Amino acid sequence: MDNKPESKHLLEMRGLRIEGQSGEEWLEIVKGIDLTLDRGQMLGLIGESGAGKSTIGLAAMGFARPGCRFSGGEILFDGVDLRELRRKDRRSLRGVRIAYVAQSAAASFNPAHRLIDQFSEIPVEHGISSKSEAEADAIDLFTRLKMPFPDVIGFRYPHQVSGGQLQRAMTAMALSCRPDLIIFDEPTTALDVTTQIEVLVTIRDVVKQFNTAAIYITHDLAVVAQMSDKIIVLRYGEKVEEAETRVMLSDPKQDYTKSLWAVRSFTKSSKPPEHEQVPLMRVEHVTAAYGKDVILKDISFDIHRGQTVAVVGESGSGKSTTARVITGLLPPLQGSVFFDGVPLPADYRKRSKDQLRQAQMIYQMADTAVNPRHKIRDIIGRPLSFYLGLGGAKLEQRIRELLDMIELDPDVFIDRYPGELSGGQKQRVCIARALAAEPKFIICDEVTSALDQLVAEGILKLLDRLQQEFNLAYMFITHDLATVRAIADRVVVMLQGEIVEQGSKDTVFSPPHHEYTNLLLSSVPEMDPDWLDNMLKSKVDSPDIVRSSDIIR
Amino acid sequence: MQKILNMVAQRLTLGLLVLFVVSIIIFLGVELLPGDLAEAMLGQSATEETLAAFRKELKLDLPMHTRYLEWLFNILQGDFGKSLANGREISELIETRLSNTLFLALFSAFIAVPLSLTLGVLAAMYRNTFYDRTVNILTLSSISFPEFFIAYILIFVFSINLGWMPSLSNVSPETPLGERLFVSLMPALTLTLVVMAHMMRMTRAAIINLLASPYIEMANLKGLSRARVILRHALPNAWAPIINVVVINLAYLIVGVVIVEVVFVYPGLGQLIVDSVQNRDIPVVQACSLIFAATYILLNLTADILSIISNPRLLHPR
Numbered sequence: 001m002d003n004k005p006e007s008k009h010l011l012e013m014r015g016l017r018i019e020g021q022s023g024e025e026w027l028e029i030v031k032g033i034d035l036t037l038d039r040g041q042m043l044g045l046i047g048e049s050g051a052g053k054s055t056i057g058l059a060a061m062g063f064a065r066p067g068c069r070f071s072g073g074e075i076l077f078d079g080v081d082l083r084e085l086r087r088k089d090r091r092s093l094r095g096v097r098i099a100y101v102a103q104s105a106a107a108s109f110n111p112a113h114r115l116i117d118q119f120s121e122i123p124v125e126h127g128i129s130s131k132s133e134a135e136a137d138a139i140d141l142f143t144r145l146k147m148p149f150p151d152v153i154g155f156r157y158p159h160q161v162s163g164g165q166l167q168r169a170m171t172a173m174a175l176s177c178r179p180d181l182i183i184f185d186e187p188t189t190a191l192d193v194t195t196q197i198e199v200l201v202t203i204r205d206v207v208k209q210f211n212t213a214a215i216y217i218t219h220d221l222a223v224v225a226q227m228s229d230k231i232i233v234l235r236y237g238e239k240v241e242e243a244e245t246r247v248m249l250s251d252p253k254q255d256y257t258k259s260l261w262a263v264r265s266f267t268k269s270s271k272p273p274e275h276e277q278v279p280l281m282r283v284e285h286v287t288a289a290y291g292k293d294v295i296l297k298d299i300s301f302d303i304h305r306g307q308t309v310a311v312v313g314e315s316g317s318g319k320s321t322t323a324r325v326i327t328g329l330l331p332p333l334q335g336s337v338f339f340d341g342v343p344l345p346a347d348y349r350k351r352s353k354d355q356l357r358q359a360q361m362i363y364q365m366a367d368t369a370v371n372p373r374h375k376i377r378d379i380i381g382r383p384l385s386f387y388l389g390l391g392g393a394k395l396e397q398r399i400r401e402l403l404d405m406i407e408l409d410p411d412v413f414i415d416r417y418p419g420e421l422s423g424g425q426k427q428r429v430c431i432a433r434a435l436a437a438e439p440k441f442i443i444c445d446e447v448t449s450a451l452d453q454l455v456a457e458g459i460l461k462l463l464d465r466l467q468q469e470f471n472l473a474y475m476f477i478t479h480d481l482a483t484v485r486a487i488a489d490r491v492v493v494m495l496q497g498e499i500v501e502q503g504s505k506d507t508v509f510s511p512p513h514h515e516y517t518n519l520l521l522s523s524v525p526e527m528d529p530d531w532l533d534n535m536l537k538s539k540v541d542s543p544d545i546v547r548s549s550d551i552i553r
Numbered sequence: 554m555q556k557i558l559n560m561v562a563q564r565l566t567l568g569l570l571v572l573f574v575v576s577i578i579i580f581l582g583v584e585l586l587p588g589d590l591a592e593a594m595l596g597q598s599a600t601e602e603t604l605a606a607f608r609k610e611l612k613l614d615l616p617m618h619t620r621y622l623e624w625l626f627n628i629l630q631g632d633f634g635k636s637l638a639n640g641r642e643i644s645e646l647i648e649t650r651l652s653n654t655l656f657l658a659l660f661s662a663f664i665a666v667p668l669s670l671t672l673g674v675l676a677a678m679y680r681n682t683f684y685d686r687t688v689n690i691l692t693l694s695s696i697s698f699p700e701f702f703i704a705y706i707l708i709f710v711f712s713i714n715l716g717w718m719p720s721l722s723n724v725s726p727e728t729p730l731g732e733r734l735f736v737s738l739m740p741a742l743t744l745t746l747v748v749m750a751h752m753m754r755m756t757r758a759a760i761i762n763l764l765a766s767p768y769i770e771m772a773n774l775k776g777l778s779r780a781r782v783i784l785r786h787a788l789p790n791a792w793a794p795i796i797n798v799v800v801i802n803l804a805y806l807i808v809g810v811v812i813v814e815v816v817f818v819y820p821g822l823g824q825l826i827v828d829s830v831q832n833r834d835i836p837v838v839q840a841c842s843l844i845f846a847a848t849y850i851l852l853n854l855t856a857d858i859l860s861i862i863s864n865p866r867l868l869h870p871r
Binding site: 058063065093094095096099104107108109111112122125126160 | 765766767768770771772773774775776777778781785786789790865866869
């Protein structure tokens, strides 16, 4: 290139502004961001959802999502302003010099094509190599990223490969043209802790091996601590703080950063364990299957009044299936569920209204668990009129009480639609809906996993308060051990449809552990930037525990 | 593969069942008409004795279910009975007419399907541009006019004003292929204009529907060209709705051609059914209805199967 590079950095953003369309208006969502990145460096972008992390990440490729537009500033990549480039020239950079790894590999791979075709498409379409060269390279990269069966895995379709493997395949795909810069957009958020480690290690190795620069976008502080050289904290499209990782962790300057760091310290008010004769909910020798696939094998555990039982395990371990058996959505093959000593009919259609009322459910995705065309009034009012037969002024009054209980102002929210609420507020509405039935028992299925840490903490505090007030029992399904530490009284650890360990939180969390519990515990990233290195070292020292799949069988 | 075969077999059985029910409805529908065949044929001046004798000859004196079963078994053996109007074998009568109708439908499909798919893909690629709007307005107007109107406009322009094309599309089994194509071009064009909007708009909508998917964003971030993003990444996932609309329109090309055939005096099945209704030639009407129903069911079955097969999850199980 003839004109002298204006910037000595690989990537430099100067006063970047991006607007997003909201109805007729354009609102600024990124408000003047400056950042620099050099070769071989990894920059962590963290913040809550809506902070503009992904928008900035995509801007580094000169890409604005539909409904967004650049409104000011410069994006200098290797000295060239991406905003000034012609469409065609920008396109020739994408995939070749700047690559992208998306949050959900399962959704970002095209379901209609084999992995290797999606891999080789980049070098072939950009005229860098032939199809056969690209395929050979793909297999080489799959091998270097330690994917199982590297020779054949590429010839599978996305739905035939597990989430963790897909995420690695996507990292491999990003490397297909050996780019100078890779944007990792929450690459492990959708993965289990044990799988997350494998992917994190892969990404770190890649950046080292190929001397690539990277932007790592996440809301998980502990993850970013392992990965990046420096961190930028974002909020509402503005930079809150920027520092070297170690400095940022040990000495955060801004209040907002400190509050992020403090989130993980929540623990619920402890109370003496209750010992009653008859547990509120008893699951006894339950075996359940979808068709011929046996998902649960001889599961038994009790839940007592006012207690929180956390059910932990990786995806596919049968946590949610247990919930489906308890609620009667999936009648078990064997075993039964007792409520207050009385066996519940296996099929929810055969349960009485009162039996249904006693066990309520809160889901992971508040977005899809509420009808977008119902007002909050109708969403919370429905169980009130269905189970309790309330109507008229009484109904209105009760809805208002419930909204007060979940700390949403009734005057403001009662006539709103779910679309006008934030994720955390929607989850609160779901809690109010569950409470409306006046149950004794609530199943919380990953209720905080889709939320930012600050918001999630608010939800956990609310649930804890409600438990105190109404002596509720919770079955808390989660894969997040930090949450378990915060809220559980008892813990049930599941693996491939079996319970491998259960007991009080203190027993399960203090050694000696079952080896799977140990693996889970040791896989949760900690804020210590050396944690991943130490973890890997200890794995080398005791190589017997490497993956969950090695434990059973 | 076993799964797919099972599924096809299952759908096929279901299709046959539907066809069976339809045959009952067609038979009953004719039975419910006031008067019977004998009265219709002999007119009001006929005496009771001649009517009774004629009924006996037509076997109309037998109970309904006996006649239905006989009718059904004959049809299963390819015997549709004899036309009342001219005493010819119906199967013979239908054979040439059906092949004419199929020819016209196929001809129209060869023009309409590729054209509308291309226009639809282009409209999706250049959505909200001048091109997109123009194509949308044109196809929408063409579907909004009644088909006889389009047919007369075409005749007015190409046959009367320009004199390029014949206004009658008379073909016989002896007509050579080239001439056959030439004379049926106008009806084919009319049909094309009628069915195009539906297919083109579904193609456009099905593709645009997918453009917000993460894998399309990924394709863009891989630096692929717009054409490749649409053709390689969106289209393969949009086949299911497109196939369904295409097939419904193909069925329409066979079943719904009555008006166009009448306007152009094209000797197809539609013409035959219109003539037979006028002549009260009820066995022919029944036979045509059954053929139309079978066509519809068969094509819908094809659509079902094709759109299920276009799903890679089924074709390549875990």
